[in-house]
Amino acid sequence: MTLDASPPPADAASEARIVTSEPEAGGADRGRRGLAISIVNWWLIIAAGIVFFLLMVFAGLNIGAALLGFAGITSVVWLVGSLERPQQAAVSVGAGRIGRWPDSGLRTGLDAIDQPCVLVDATGITRHVNPEGVVRFAGLRTGFPLSFGLRTTVVLDAFTRLAAGGGPETVEWTERVPTERWFRAVLTPIRLPIVRETDPGPAPDFVLLRIIDRTEAYLVERMRVDFIANASHELRTPLASLIGFVETLQGPARDDPNARAKFLAIMLDQANRMKRLIDDLLSLSRVEMKAHVRPDTPLDLAVTCRHVVDALGPVAAEAGVSIETDITSEAAVVLGDRDELVQVISNLIENAIKYGGEARRVRLGLRRESLPQRGAQVVIEVQDWGPGIAIEHVPRLTERFYRAGNAQSREKKGTGLGLAIVKHILARHRGQLKIDSEVGRGSTFQVRLEAAATSV
Numbered sequence: 001m002t003l004d005a006s007p008p009p010a011d012a013a014s015e016a017r018i019v020t021s022e023p024e025a026g027g028a029d030r031g032r033r034g035l036a037i038s039i040v041n042w043w044l045i046i047a048a049g050i051v052f053f054l055l056m057v058f059a060g061l062n063i064g065a066a067l068l069g070f071a072g073i074t075s076v077v078w079l080v081g082s083l084e085r086p087q088q089a090a091v092s093v094g095a096g097r098i099g100r101w102p103d104s105g106l107r108t109g110l111d112a113i114d115q116p117c118v119l120v121d122a123t124g125i126t127r128h129v130n131p132e133g134v135v136r137f138a139g140l141r142t143g144f145p146l147s148f149g150l151r152t153t154v155v156l157d158a159f160t161r162l163a164a165g166g167g168p169e170t171v172e173w174t175e176r177v178p179t180e181r182w183f184r185a186v187l188t189p190i191r192l193p194i195v196r197e198t199d200p201g202p203a204p205d206f207v208l209l210r211i212i213d214r215t216e217a218y219l220v221e222r223m224r225v226d227f228i229a230n231a232s233h234e235l236r237t238p239l240a241s242l243i244g245f246v247e248t249l250q251g252p253a254r255d256d257p258n259a260r261a262k263f264l265a266i267m268l269d270q271a272n273r274m275k276r277l278i279d280d281l282l283s284l285s286r287v288e289m290k291a292h293v294r295p296d297t298p299l300d301l302a303v304t305c306r307h308v309v310d311a312l313g314p315v316a317a318e319a320g321v322s323i324e325t326d327i328t329s330e331a332a333v334v335l336g337d338r339d340e341l342v343q344v345i346s347n348l349i350e351n352a353i354k355y356g357g358e359a360r361r362v363r364l365g366l367r368r369e370s371l372p373q374r375g376a377q378v379v380i381e382v383q384d385w386g387p388g389i390a391i392e393h394v395p396r397l398t399e400r401f402y403r404a405g406n407a408q409s410r411e412k413k414g415t416g417l418g419l420a421i422v423k424h425i426l427a428r429h430r431g432q433l434k435i436d437s438e439v440g441r442g443s444t445f446q447v448r449l450e451a452a453a454t455s456v
């Protein structure tokens with residue numbers, strides 16, 4: 001069967017009229033209206049009881065007449081209520097394939113689901129969209145063909161198969177506009193027992209479409225796959241080089257002392273690179289494991305900064321770079337993990353040394369700042385006067401394995417994990433990283449952390 005994109009036929013047979021003669025909004029509201037009528041029924045019965053009681057007390061109506069009148073009104077109300085019930089069932093029996101409306105129970109059930117759900121009848125007309133569906137897929141409208149709101153061929157084809165009597169199906173698709181999103185739809189045929197008795201045909205009464213937005217899960221999965229691919233690649237490169245040199249030393253260079261010394265130096269270098277990479281990966285996974293626990297040890301960052309500058313003295317000296325410090329004498333206490341914050345400051349200073357170019361100068365600033373909305377903060381700034389970073393790279397610098405100048409970074413023995421670790425550590429400390437960089441003028445990496453009230 002093909003998907004019928006036209007509205008339900010107007011000349012449908014008798015039962016069909018019960019279903020389709022109602023305007024769309026009325027059909028959609030029928031369950032609620034049925035419920036309202038039954039509540040009204042009860043109120044009518046109670047009101048009639050009160051009126052007859054008052055008539056008995058104040059107007060002297062005899063008890064027999066009062067009971068008779070009350071019984072009469074109750075019967076009429078029940079009769080009206082029972083006439084309403086078959087309408088609420090909203091089914092067509094033996095009238096050919098025409099649209100059906102879901103009863104209020106079915107709709108209420110779908111409304112309670114926190115995923116977009118759409119109920120489509122076998123003719124392809126949307127009969128109910130739950131609130132989540134209305135919010136997420138504005139095009140899906142009750143009373144209109146499914147194809148008007150969802151133009152995805154895989155879904156419409158699957159629907160056609162289900163409407164022809166096929167079993168449940170799951171389909172997936174990607175939308176590229178306005179942003180890339182991944183969806184999965186689970187289509188399930190629904191057959192109403194009451195209809196089955198009179199209409200045993202293969203077609204379902206409704207097809208339920210449950211739409212699942214898989215974008216987040218997909219991106220996490222893609223990141224995981226990319227991460228493993230990147231990590232393997234980064235490890236494989238030095239490993240391949242090590243194997244190559246070992247083979248050379250076993251073979252052609254076996255008896256060449258000069259070549260041996262040279263190759264061993266390169267091998268040591270490659271082995272150290274692998275060690276750095278593994279250390280960084282372990283560090284990253286350690287920080288990730290503790291991501292939800294905010295550190296609570298008071299720590300004076302002025303002391304930590306001086307310690308890092310002292311520790312990096314030999315590295316800076318080897319690179320011919322001088323580290324200038326501008327450290328406040330005010331209290332700069334934060335609640336933090338000392339080792340992790342040492343890692344943050346070291347990473348930023350090492351980057352400034354590595355990528356700071358010919359200026360041979362790095363500044364480490366530490367100050368306290370009080371902002372009206374945010375309260376007191378401790379600000380660390382690491383500045384260099386190097387070549388700077390092109391604007392398109394800046395937002396991606398904290399991604400794992402991302403390097404702005406790939407060749408230059410590799411040459412500087414960078415793994416591309418340093419700033420990813422910085423980002424994760426700061427997230428755990430509820431801190432922020434801001435990068436200001438201008439090509440030709442240099443870069444400033446700013447870290448902001450909430451100042452602690454306590455002193456160390």
Ligand SMILES: Nc1ncnc2c1ncn2[C@@H]1O[C@H](COP(=O)(O)OP(=O)(O)OP(=O)(O)O)[C@@H](O)[C@H]1O
Binds near residue numbers: 347386389414
């Ligand atoms: N101060 C800077 N000036 C210019 N480029 C920088 C600076 N800091 C970082 N970058 C760029 O950002 C990239 C990512 O830095 P990150 O610290 O994450 O990795 P890395 O330094 O290459 O490796 P690792 O820190 O793990 O040894 C670097 O490869 C470099 O291209």
Ligand SMILES: [Mg+2]
Binds near residue numbers: 350351
């Ligand atoms: Mg780095």
